[in-house]
Amino acid sequence: MKTAFSIRNVEFKNRVLVASGTFGYGDEVKELVDVAGLGGIVTKSLSWKPRDGNPPRRIAETPSGMLNSIGLANVGVHAFIEKKLPYLRTLDTTIVVNIAASSFDEYCDVLRLLDEQEGIDAFEINVSCPNVKEGGLSFGADCSKTAEMTARLRALTEKPLIIKLTPNVTHVSEFAKAVEDSGADAISLINTLIGMAVDIKTRKPKLSTVTGGLSGPAIRPIALAKVYEAAQVVDIPVIGIGGISSAEDAIEFLLVGASAVQVGTANFIDPTTGVQVAQGIEAYCRQSGLKDAGELVGALDANVEFSVLQSWL
Amino acid sequence: MKTAFSIRNVEFKNRVLVASGTFGYGDEVKELVDVAGLGGIVTKSLSWKPRDGNPPRRIAETPSGMLNSIGLANVGVHAFIEKKLPYLRTLDTTIVVNIAASSFDEYCDVLRLLDEQEGIDAFEINVSCPNVKEGGLSFGADCSKTAEMTARLRALTEKPLIIKLTPNVTHVSEFAKAVEDSGADAISLINTLIGMAVDIKTRKPKLSTVTGGLSGPAIRPIALAKVYEAAQVVDIPVIGIGGISSAEDAIEFLLVGASAVQVGTANFIDPTTGVQVAQGIEAYCRQSGLKDAGELVGALDANVEFSVLQSWL
């Protein structure tokens, strides 16, 4: 049974990765998880300089979900290369480094520096973080800027370039198409949805940043619809993310057109979730008599006319 | 302790209404609920002709939420006036009739006919249903169309006009401002979020329409952020909707700037939820020594600079 798949020239041993910001840099969980069972690890977003992140409180639980406002706390690209990459190199899985910056130039500088390093297989670009130059509005909500950045980064690397899209836009398919046309090798979605929670005792927002990013099982139906919408319009691989905590969840994403998935928040409840999901998909394929998990990709039995445009109330 | 509030010239006895499509036309639950405890009832969306609605399967449960694809099944405006309105007139609460049509003209025709009727206190306009003329894309995702429709409907009635906004857009605040400028007396949000679920046994979408509308506690953090965003930019009352099932939930919405709330999905679990929420808000106000529940509206203790534009990952 074939579980592997490729993006550009890089092979992933199976279709389950762990999502950026939910698995650290891999070393934190070495006692608990055999990462050889993962298709890949996506690192926490890296910026040029280290980032302290936002003040507490950074997380709040919500019904079947959680809000976070980490503020892209990360060690910075130099410390990453020095302290984290050596360990990641030793791991028997594909390493995807996620980049998040606050200006075009910073994105380019970080990618250029990382592209020279040994042991990085692919890049994922987090476009849903604030563009300081643009007054804090994220690139991710501006289609032409996202496309422009994709083109600039494309020119800088031969490695697979995955653009991670924000769901906080009206038509994610426009963004998907735009980054495909600008040379991205794959897209991944969804990043977190803007959300908020209030402590009615103190009348203060629970998060220090007022709003935060919603993740977890609660958002899975939204993520699935966004992935389905994006997969309709692009030919490059789509990586589905959002509330996945079981093989069944992951298979839903494959069926609507995702070539692979990432497991995020579920790692906080059980860091071995990704490995279990990969095993579960394999078992499902065997039971269904498939030769290649790829046969599931886009195998949804639905008539598409009768789709996203439909009224649902 | 004052619980009442007004929109335009109409008073609601408290700040808790039941949401469109989640309380029928009021008669279905008469054995269970004393609606005199509600600030108001919003009817199921009405169209000119009766609508059969979508084929089964119309609902699917998701983590802390549900997807629906009812297809605006409704008796049509004429049967409503004949069979449903007489009962609604007898109720000791404010009656808001919700309208959903598939063209500008149909919206106007339905409102014109209803405006002549006895016993209707206000209108809520559901703009998130497909505009057949525009190829099924909902008005709700087009800011100028939403504004144009608001202006046309405004010209037809002296009654409070509430525009119900869809959350499936990048910046809901643009829509809020636009409808305020076009003469709306209030806005309500959020309607359901586009979502999807797949049955991996049959490989078919769970809903007959592929995608549907997500509601329930799962979406509350998203709804709260959207209401907060909208309330920052308009002076007209904002009615908060989304995953409310307790007084605590409702108070979060009031604190971020909602003048009132609507309870939706929670009615399916317990149709008395709205009444309980209203009582709970009153109790909270008494404990906090407030003279008027209105003191809670927008009383969030947050520094707004540090807000929606912030990075949250």
Place this chain on the structure above:
Amino acid sequence: MRLQDVRIVSREQRAEGLFALSLDAREIARMTRPGQFLNIRIDHETSPLLRRPFSVSRVEGDTLEILFNVVGRGTEILAGKRVGDELNILGPLGVPFRVEGEYDLAVIVAGGLGVAPFPLLTGALRKGRKKVQSFLGARTAAHLTEKYLVNVHVATDDGSLGFRGTVVQLLEEFWNTEKPAKAKIFGCGPTRMMKALSDFAGSKDIECELSLEGEMACGIGICQGCPVERASGEKKYSLVCVEGPTFNSRDVILG
């Protein structure tokens, strides 16, 4: 129709993955008629969010009994409840079976958990002086419960008990040999079986009432979530929760 917290007074496993719970629910017990159901809140978490509908299987004085299969998370949690635990229930809901009528023989046909409503119906039929014959279908003998039923004929998919095949095939054999007159069929079970039963009744022009299952959110007609296609009339759909769950097989089109 009442909404109330009730206590579990007994719990029993009747067959493989099949449990019976008795609930002390005075008012609701008094109001319940055969074929009606309860919408049960599994617990107070937001997940599982919605109530779960279950037919009332028996009424004994103030207690109601439900009979259910573990098919997913909700029924799994329900099966884990213990005597003394409380449940919030809404009921009785839906249109009961029509027991009165010009027939002498009531033929009960149940597939799998479709057996649930029939103990209560059997009692009512016998009060109504009807003869009763019961046909039960199940995957294997282990999945079967005949408790509180009379004149039971069994069909199992694997032949581990009684007739090997579907319960509708067994019913046809019975009909061809016994040629019953003035009979009425009461059926409940998986949709595929309901369809076969309805076709059989139609071909033989036998009066037939079906109790339908399907996803529900509210159970009381306010969500429009439970349509079944109608055979006639200007309305295209009926709502299973308030216009059913019992329907004359002639009035509905099963997908």
Place this chain on the structure above:
Amino acid sequence: MRLQDVRIVSREQRAEGLFALSLDAREIARMTRPGQFLNIRIDHETSPLLRRPFSVSRVEGDTLEILFNVVGRGTEILAGKRVGDELNILGPLGVPFRVEGEYDLAVIVAGGLGVAPFPLLTGALRKGRKKVQSFLGARTAAHLTEKYLVNVHVATDDGSLGFRGTVVQLLEEFWNTEKPAKAKIFGCGPTRMMKALSDFAGSKDIECELSLEGEMACGIGICQGCPVERASGEKKYSLVCVEGPTFNSRDVILG
């Protein structure tokens, strides 16, 4: 660090809304040091979604004991668990208290549920031949448990038992009368109290270790969700779950 399903072997209510659960958790029990915690999966629903962190209160052979207060939904569900139920736990987590050191007297200061980690610490201190004095603060006598602690001095907000006032005020009195030398403070409790304690220790230049609480998602350093501000160094925050929960009071700034 292990992730395992363990069985509840005993359950006891120790005070108002305060419960103790013992878990049969061989490997984890062996590895646990005073001040470390477990991250416990309350149940297998998606809501409550996240694990809940609890200090290990005692270790008896293969069993671990946790002591907790019902403050919300998760602890409410946990309090409803029964002997024989299983829990999935992750642990031991965090940096233990530093028991070794140049002090003779260990002064334990606990506010409310801050008492949880100290039975285990007390045992270790006495093995280490340290004298121990324990100061407990609670809202009322009903909220208090002294079990497994030694030389206990009590303060209650309402004066229903012992000193009327905060436990830190009581500690100051003790210090002014006893003037202990070569002492080290171990504190755990609400943030406000930790701040007062840290100020007291600073003013008297007493070595002081605090065990901090705060929301956590993962408990193992992968979510960055549990920052506490550092007093010095180029890094602005430390992570409570992996760099704590025990900190030298000089190293952190409490909000």
